[in-house]
Amino acid sequence: MHQSIKVFITGGTFDKEYNELNGSLFFKETHLHEMLKLGRSRLDLSIETLMMKDSLDFDAADRQLIANACNDISEERILITHGTDTMTVTASYLSQKCTNKTIVLTGAMVPYKFGSSDGLFNLGSALAFVQILKPGIYIAMNGKIFEANKVRKNTDKGEFESIP
């Protein structure tokens, strides 16, 4: 059950940091390695940063790049860290472009570095789901698993929910 898993980093709140010189939020490097160390993960992961962007800034080319990256590798189980704002859009896109692979998207409502982040919980959850779900495109948030095209982000509540 312990296959090799590919992890693609795309940015999102997960990896935002606070720039103390000007008070803005920005991307530096991914915190994924630090988080996996904290979680004492012993999974066989291959990690690659595709981009470091706010998902509101994603365009068609970004999504195509992600889909190509998923299709171009031999791994059949893929975790993608992604901003929550357009996570469902990317999931839908991947559901058209990537078949026969188990792809789980996850992210965070609060940056990992800010203490009150859900990032470590989501990461643990997503890495578990990606190991055992059958091929498909999924979103792992709020402890739950959602299938692509059957989920929306409720922006008032700040949580993901199923749609009929």
Next chain:
Amino acid sequence: MHQSIKVFITGGTFDKEYNELNGSLFFKETHLHEMLKLGRSRLDLSIETLMMKDSLDFDAADRQLIANACNDISEERILITHGTDTMTVTASYLSQKCTNKTIVLTGAMVPYKFGSSDGLFNLGSALAFVQILKPGIYIAMNGKIFEANKVRKNTDKGEFESIP
């Protein structure tokens, strides 16, 4: 896929706290609710504290109590938080006493309150596994899932590993 899940608390490093008056480690109350809030969990969980003990202090009666608790409820998916030192012993015991339920044990190497804890990662992982795995007794640690009787704690490395 979003069934009701029972969570049994039994203590373990997970829930240990630091007594600042005498410098010892002790149990007060579980941090599970706080951790679920941090993780923005929206799972339908029913949480119950069975005991608050170091798993090195578990005896046959404790394990019987846990097995009975698992058998006495209607939920078919159960998460148990447990000290890591004898987690495999309890898993083996439950594999004899509890059938037809999906039971996942998890814990932490470092108390949740101590900053460097793997607890939140393990909790996310265990809650994901318990939703999807078929009936059986499992241990979720280090991002991995192990079947009862096929796992040991490597006390030198502080991690869980498969045994042949």
Next chain:
Amino acid sequence: MHQSIKVFITGGTFDKEYNELNGSLFFKETHLHEMLKLGRSRLDLSIETLMMKDSLDFDAADRQLIANACNDISEERILITHGTDTMTVTASYLSQKCTNKTIVLTGAMVPYKFGSSDGLFNLGSALAFVQILKPGIYIAMNGKIFEANKVRKNTDKGEFESIP
């Protein structure tokens, strides 16, 4: 040496929080009480929030309000939490308006809630200085104490330094 100390909250990075619904930084309530509890402070403090603003947004009326607040109370030792961007401006202003009181301004480069904050260190430092310095207007940052009109914020380095 344990006199009553007045603490005026004015906002600043110190008290900023992350709004997980829209990803912006904002003010809710001061974290000063939480910080004093963490520090096990047993000082006799009287805490009052004057405003909750980014110090870049302070105008003459804000500074006059702060000066009046300092002059209108009986306490002779006053701590002011303040954004770092215009902390030296307010200190200069107070040095003209408030005499015969020991007033220490402090703040933080990173919000208290963001884990990597200097806030608790600065608070401990500022509360110590305000107890023992003779009347005057001071800034407590980077572990140091500066007199008003003899300090600037080096915005490249993100630290305060003496000016000749």
Next chain:
Amino acid sequence: MHQSIKVFITGGTFDKEYNELNGSLFFKETHLHEMLKLGRSRLDLSIETLMMKDSLDFDAADRQLIANACNDISEERILITHGTDTMTVTASYLSQKCTNKTIVLTGAMVPYKFGSSDGLFNLGSALAFVQILKPGIYIAMNGKIFEANKVRKNTDKGEFESIP
């Protein structure tokens, strides 16, 4: 006002860590450098570890070593990190052996690494006091400053208080 300050590390709760392999508390290395970095301290400090011990284990030789260390250096302002249990004993001892220097002892009720620590607050406080107070032996805890021989640790409340 920004003189060179000597910092002597002697151990204490401040620097205790959690051994995740056996669940005990132990000393590895001091966290003082990490704490000063977090506090963005720009003080001119010279840091030296004298010992790494629980202050309950201090004997006469340990205290003599500390006193000698204080007397043997040219710096006139000294901060000592120390376990809280016998901090007042060491302060009394130093008040007999070390004159003409400003020596401030501080510590923590909870280890720095445990999240809920008062350590960073106490460190900021102690470093401020040591810069300004006239020669003497002091204890900086709970935001307050106490003179040696006029302070006790209230072990029921876990705080320091003046004695008549």
